[in-house]
Amino acid sequence: MATVVMEIDPEELSGSSGGSPGARAGRRSSLALTPEDEPLVDVANRSPPPSYIPSALLYAPPEPLELLCVFPERASRVCAAASAAASRVGGEARTVRGLRETLELLRRDVDPRLPHVVVIDARQPQSLDAIALARAIRGIKNTQHIILIAVVKKSAYLKDDFAVLPFLEAGYNRVMVETLGATAWCAEMLQARSAATAARAQIGAVAALAAAADRSRDLVAVTDDQQRILLTNKSWCRVLGWRVEEGPRPFTETAGGEALRLASSGARDWEAPVTLRRRAAPDPILLPCRGAAVALTRSTSHVVFVCEPTNAMDGERGRGSLHSIRRGSLDVRSVASDGLRRTSLAKLQGLPLEAPITKVITLLSAATEGAPPSTVACIERAVDMLRTSELYSPQMKDEPKLRVEDPIATDLIGALLSQGPTNIISSRRSSNDSTVVRQTNRTNIKHKTSGQLRELLDTALTWDFEIFRLEDMTRGRPLTHLGLTLMGQRFDLCGTLECDERTLANWLTTIETNYRPKNSYHNSTHAADVLQAVAFFLEKERLKCLLEPLEAAAALVAAAAHDVDHPGTSSAFLCNSLDPLAILYNDVSVLESHHAALTFKLTLSDDRVNIFKNLDREMFKTIRHNVIDMILATEMTKHYEHLAKFVNVFYATSGGSKEDGLQADVSKTDEPLSLDTTALSLPENLVLVKRMMIKCADVSNASRPQKFAFEWAKRIADEYFLQTDEEKAKDLPVVMPMFDRATCSIPRSQIGFIDYIIMDMMEAWAAFIDMPELVSHARSNHQRWRELDEAGVTTIAEVMRAQRQYALQSTPSNTTTTTQPTAEE
Numbered sequence: 001m002a003t004v005v006m007e008i009d010p011e012e013l014s015g016s017s018g019g020s021p022g023a024r025a026g027r028r029s030s031l032a033l034t035p036e037d038e039p040l041v042d043v044a045n046r047s048p049p050p051s052y053i054p055s056a057l058l059y060a061p062p063e064p065l066e067l068l069c070v071f072p073e074r075a076s077r078v079c080a081a082a083s084a085a086a087s088r089v090g091g092e093a094r095t096v097r098g099l100r101e102t103l104e105l106l107r108r109d110v111d112p113r114l115p116h117v118v119v120i121d122a123r124q125p126q127s128l129d130a131i132a133l134a135r136a137i138r139g140i141k142n143t144q145h146i147i148l149i150a151v152v153k154k155s156a157y158l159k160d161d162f163a164v165l166p167f168l169e170a171g172y173n174r175v176m177v178e179t180l181g182a183t184a185w186c187a188e189m190l191q192a193r194s195a196a197t198a199a200r201a202q203i204g205a206v207a208a209l210a211a212a213a214d215r216s217r218d219l220v221a222v223t224d225d226q227q228r229i230l231l232t233n234k235s236w237c238r239v240l241g242w243r244v245e246e247g248p249r250p251f252t253e254t255a256g257g258e259a260l261r262l263a264s265s266g267a268r269d270w271e272a273p274v275t276l277r278r279r280a281a282p283d284p285i286l287l288p289c290r291g292a293a294v295a296l297t298r299s300t301s302h303v304v305f306v307c308e309p310t311n312a313m314d315g316e317r318g319r320g321s322l323h324s325i326r327r328g329s330l331d332v333r334s335v336a337s338d339g340l341r342r343t344s345l346a347k348l349q350g351l352p353l354e355a356p357i358t359k360v361i362t363l364l365s366a367a368t369e370g371a372p373p374s375t376v377a378c379i380e381r382a383v384d385m386l387r388t389s390e391l392y393s394p395q396m397k398d399e400p401k402l403r404v405e406d407p408i409a410t411d412l413i414g415a416l417l418s419q420g421p422t423n424i425i426s427s428r429r430s431s432n433d434s435t436v437v438r439q440t441n442r443t444n445i446k447h448k449t450s451g452q453l454r455e456l457l458d459t460a461l462t463w464d465f466e467i468f469r470l471e472d473m474t475r476g477r478p479l480t481h482l483g484l485t486l487m488g489q490r491f492d493l494c495g496t497l498e499c500d501e502r503t504l505a506n507w508l509t510t511i512e513t514n515y516r517p518k519n520s521y522h523n524s525t526h527a528a529d530v531l532q533a534v535a536f537f538l539e540k541e542r543l544k545c546l547l548e549p550l551e552a553a554a555a556l557v558a559a560a561a562h563d564v565d566h567p568g569t570s571s572a573f574l575c576n577s578l579d580p581l582a583i584l585y586n587d588v589s590v591l592e593s594h595h596a597a598l599t600f601k602l603t604l605s606d607d608r609v610n611i612f613k614n615l616d617r618e619m620f621k622t623i624r625h626n627v628i629d630m631i632l633a634t635e636m637t638k639h640y641e642h643l644a645k646f647v648n649v650f651y652a653t654s655g656g657s658k659e660d661g662l663q664a665d666v667s668k669t670d671e672p673l674s675l676d677t678t679a680l681s682l683p684e685n686l687v688l689v690k691r692m693m694i695k696c697a698d699v700s701n702a703s704r705p706q707k708f709a710f711e712w713a714k715r716i717a718d719e720y721f722l723q724t725d726e727e728k729a730k731d732l733p734v735v736m737p738m739f740d741r742a743t744c745s746i747p748r749s750q751i752g753f754i755d756y757i758i759m760d761m762m763e764a765w766a767a768f769i770d771m772p773e774l775v776s777h778a779r780s781n782h783q784r785w786r787e788l789d790e791a792g793v794t795t796i797a798e799v800m801r802a803q804r805q806y807a808l809q810s811t812p813s814n815t816t817t818t819t820q821p822t823a824e825e
C-alpha cells in the first residue's frame with residue numbers, strides 16, 4: 001500500500017487544542033490522516049524488525065568461576081569436593097553455613113564476586129531449609145542468572161521419582177545426588193559456569209534493551225501475545241499518569257484504534273494511529289504509533305508499541321526533555337567518567353597529529369553518547385584495552401586448564417612468547433659463549449655438484465624436499481648448495497642484485513659458516529629449510545603477483561640469514577646470563593637484532609661477499625629495510641601481533657570470530673576464511689604479507705610431512721634440553737623447566753606448539769597462498785602426536801622407536817623408510 005504523507009498538526013493529534021486542518025504545521029510523519037481523521041495505514045512493506053537479541057549484546061567476557069557452597073556442616077566432604085572442583089577449573093569457592101549468611105552475601109549491593117553457582121546442601125532439612133533458601137534467593141533482584149544446585153541424598157531419588165520436583169519449583173536449576181567424585185563435580189562446575197555466564201549475558205542484554213526503551217522520549221509499551229501490557233517506559237508512565245512497574249494489565253483498557261487491530265492481526269511491522277487514555281485527563285490522545293511483533297518461534301510472543309509524542313507534550317514533560325531524561329538517568333560514576341573522557345578527548349583533538357588508534361578511541365567514545373549503560377560499559381572496557389600499549393600481547397584466555405593439565409605446552413608457549421629475562425635471577429654470570437663474528441676461511445666452494453646431489457637439488461621446489469638428505473650429502477653445508485640452486489638459478493638473484501655468482505657463493509658460504517653446527521636445531525640446515533619454504537611460497541601465484549623481484553630477493557636473503565650465529569639458547573637465556581648480546585640490545589629482541597645486524601656486518605665487510613655492492617643507494621635502502629624487517633618478524637614474542645594484523649587486514653571479520661580465531665583449537669578449522677582482496681591493492685599491507693611469509697617458513701617444520709616434522713621436533717627438543725642443562729649447571733633461572741630430558745613429553749610439547757602457534761597461522765597463510773597442505777600436514781602431525789601421547793610415549797628415544805615401528809607397519813615393503821635420514825655420498 002502506498003503511504004500518503006501529509007503535514008499534520010501535532011496539537012490536533014494530541015487533542016489538546018483546536019486548530020483548523022488548514023493551520024496544520026509541525027513535523028513530518030509517515031502517519032496519514034484524512035480530513036475526517038480516517039487513518040490510512042502503512043503496513044509491513046518494509047523489512048521486519050529483528051526478532052532476536054543481537055549477538056553483540058550477548059557478549060560475555062570469560063570469568064573465573066565463583067562458587068558459593070551453603071553447607072551447615074563445616075567439615076562436609078561433599079562441600080570440599082565441590083570447592084576443589086571449583087579451583088580445578090580455575091575458580092574460587094566460598095562456604096557459608098545457613099540462610100541468613102547466604103542472603104546477606106547476595107544482597108550486598110555491589111559485590112563484584114556475585115557467585116555464578118550456589119551449591120546448597122539439601123540433605124538435612126532440619127539443619128537447612130533448602131526449598132525456602134532457593135525461594136529467598138530467587139526473590140532477590142539480579143539473581144536470575146545464578147545456577148542453584150541442590151545436593152540430595154541418593155535415597156531421596158530411590159524413595160520417590162518425583163522428589164526433585166519441589167526443588168525445581170522452588171527455583172533450583174539442578175538437583176544432584178551427593179557425590180565426592182572429582183570428575184562429576186568438575187563437569188558440573190564447568191556446565192554451571194557456562195550456563196550462568198550465558199544467562200547473565202541474556203539478562204544483561206534484556207536489561208540493556210529495557211534501559212534503552214526507558215530513556216526514549218517516545219512512549220513505549222510491550223505486551224504479550226494476549227495484549228497484556230508487560231512493560232512501559234518512563235515517558236509512557238509520565239504522559240499517561242501510570243506508576244512505574246504496574247503489573248500486567250489489558251492493553252485495551254488504555255489503548256484503542258487501528259494500531260490495536262493491526263497488533264492483533266499478527267502483522268510483523270506496521271504504523272498506525274493509536275488512541276491512549278490518560279488517567280488525569282478526560283480526553284484520550286491520538287498519537288502516531290509504530291508497532292512490531294517479536295516472534296522467536298512461529299507465533300508472536302511480544303508486541304512492541306512505540307508512540308511518538310507530539311511537540312505539544314513538551315510542556316508536560318517537565319524534566320522529561322531529551323536532555324533531562326538522559327542526564328537524569330546517569331549515575332555519578334558514569335557522569336564523571338563521561339566528563340573525563342571528554343576532557344581527554346578535547347586534549348587529543350588539540351594535537352596536530354592523530355594516530356589511527358586515537359581515531360578509533362574517539363569514534364568509540366562518541367558511540368557511547370545516548371547508548372544504554374551496558375553498551376557504554378562494554379565500550380568503556382574496549383577503550384581501556386585499546387589504551388594499553390600491549391594490544392597484541394596474548395593473554396591466556398579462559399584456559400587455566402592448560403596451565404594445570406599441560407605444563408609442558410605452557411612452558412613452551414610461555415617461553416616463546418615472553419621477552420627479556422626471566423623474573424627471578426638467582427645468579428648472574430656472564431656467558432663464556434660470547435657471540436663473535438667468525439671470519440670465514442672457506443670462501444671457495446666446490447660449486448660443481450655430483451649426480452646424486454644434482455638429482456636431489458632438482459626437487460628443491462617440492463614440499464617434501466629431503467632436507468636431511470641434503471644435509472648429509474653436503475656434509476653439513478646444505479645452505480650454500482640449496483642457496484645456489486634456489487637463489488642463484490631459480491630466482492636469478494644475481495640478475496636482480498647485479499652481482500656475479502661467485503659473490504653469491506661467497507655470501508652463502510660466509511653466512512653458512514656463521515651458523516653453529518653444534519646446534520641440533522638452529523644450524524644451517526634450519527636456515528636451508530626456511531629458505532626452501534620461502535622459495536616454495538614465492539612460487540605461489542598470489543605472491544608472484546604481489547612481490548617485486550627485489551622484494552623476493554630480500555625474502556630469500558632474509559630466510560637464509562635469519563638465524564645466523566644463533567647460539568642455540570633463547571633470548572631469555574641470554575638476558576638471564578647477562579650475555580654481551582643482551583647487554584648490547586638492552587634485553588629487547590636480542591637474538592633477532594643480532595641476526596639482522598650480523599647479516600649486514602658480514603655482507604658489507606668484504607666486497608667479495610657483498611651481494612649488494614652494485615645496488616644504488618635507494619635499492620640498497622629498500623632491500624636492507626626489507627631484510628631487517630623480515631628477520632625481526634621472526635621474533636616469537638611478536639607472534640600474535642603479526643598474525644592478528646595479517647588476519648585483521650586480509651580477512652573480513654564475521655561476528656567476532658577473528659578475535660576468537662586466536663584461540664587455539666585444531667578441531668574448529670572448517671569455517672572458510674574469506675579473503676578481502678581490496679586490502680591486497682594497498683602497498684602498505686604488503687609488509688604484513690612478507691612478515692607472515694617468513695614467519696610461516698620459520699616454523700613450517702610442523703606443517704611438513706610427518707618424517708620431517710618429527711625429526712625437527714627431536715632436534716628442537718634436544719636444543720631446549722641442552723639449554724635447561726646449562727641453566728641448571730650455571731645456576732641460572734630455568735626458562736622452560738618442563739624441558740628436562742628425563743621427564744619431558746615430546747608429543748605434548750608438539751601438541752601445544754601446533755595448537756597454540758601453528759594452527760591458526762597456517763590456516764590464515766594457507767588460505768592466502770592457496771596451499772591447503774600446510775594445514776593438512778599440521779593436522780595429521782597433531783593427530784599422530786596425540787596417538788603417541790595416548791600410547792604413553794614421552795622421550796625422544798621412545799618417539800623415534802615408535803616412529804620406526806609405525807613406518808615399518810605402514811610401508812612393509814619399504815624397509816628403508818626411517819625418520820632418521822640415511823647418510824649418502
Ligand SMILES: Nc1ncnc2c1ncn2[C@@H]1O[C@@H]2COP(=O)(O)O[C@H]2[C@H]1O
Binds near residue numbers: 699716
Ligand atoms: N616443532 C617445534 N616444536 C617446538 N618449538 C618449535 C618448533 N619449531 C620451532 N619452534 C620454536 O619456534 C621458534 C621460532 O623462532 P626460532 O627459530 O628463533 O626458535 C624456534 C623454536 O623455539
